[in-house]
Amino acid sequence: MAATSVGRVLTLCRQFQNAFRISTSLAVQQSALTLTKSQSYLDRLTYPLLSSNWHCHVGQCRPLHTTISRRGLEEFFDIPENWGEATVKSGAPWTAKQLRTKSNEDLHKLWYVLLKEKNMLLTIEQESKRQRIQMPSPERLKKIERSMKRLDTVVKEREDALRLLQTGQERARPGAWRKDIFGRVYWYRFREHALPWYMNKRYKRKRFYTPLFVTPHIRLRLEKHLRAKTRIQNKEREKQTVLQEKFPQMKAQSS
């Protein structure tokens, strides 16, 4: 019970970020202390076991503590105090700025906390649909999804930066600029195959060149696109002139 309340508080409330400052602090023992502070009301029994680890060599091993969850399938539901409530309080979602201050291990753990929370909310949503009752506080789902997306963005940024520094590659997945049958140029992303391309029948059916009879249609498509663009620009210009006539004091809009 306390585990999910801690988890819930950790996911959504900003003031409990202190609990996550474990890896940013320099001393390992300090980090273990801050962990115990946040989860001290969870399980006093387990911490005597951990204390022996604190005196181990600081540089070599690091007491990595994962939340001990005694409850298996109960984590798919809310804490029993919240059953039957109309609204459940929850904090703000994680912003990308906050997530960038966290270490990789913290983000990894946070991902799983968010995932479990999401599973719990989806379970409640499905059950409320079955019982034809309104789900309490459905905005929690959106908050979780946004937090997870932002976490993903931050991790991607870090991976991109690392890859650029180490290899100089801009993209993780290799690809190439190719022309399709319609003459359009696009970024083709490579896939892994078990055969070379010249033995791959399905790949050979996909033509990466433009046949000769398509070239007049390319010109026509270009003309159509240019005509549409000029039409939009002309419309905008006419609108501005009409507005200027109607309201002479108006400042000209910068496009």
Added chain:
Amino acid sequence: MARRLIYPLYQIGNPQLRIFRPPFSLTLVRPGKEQPQDTVQFRISMEMTKCDVRNYLEKIYNVPVGAVRTRIQYCTNKKRNHLNQKVKRPDYKVAYVQLVQQQTFEFPDIFTEKDVKSAEGSVEEMQEKFMEDEKQRQKPDLRRGGVTEWFGL
């Protein structure tokens, strides 16, 4: 792990694929049909397999899993919207997970209404009393045996 991922090609002898930060979520559902006491029913992502479900529950939820069986539920494409276009209800995969060691799981009743007794002498208590009296007055006469009151004496 983001969406639109392509996993590395697997050929015999390759190392086991590990996924960090799985993007898949499980939904525990109440079974529609009567299930044995040790069976838990989940709705899972279409891309998940039985092994995935087992590892997910064991690693993330610490739940020892006995057997997992899956099926895909096809949902209708027959319904039409106000523009007479066919609207597809998305398909989903259902996993029946049997727990180990004769453990049982019963789907709890989450939406039981709690009886809240408001403080005595407060406004809420008076309001509740008033509402209850009104309801008593609205009830039809029991002696009529269910017959309506809008006719007769």
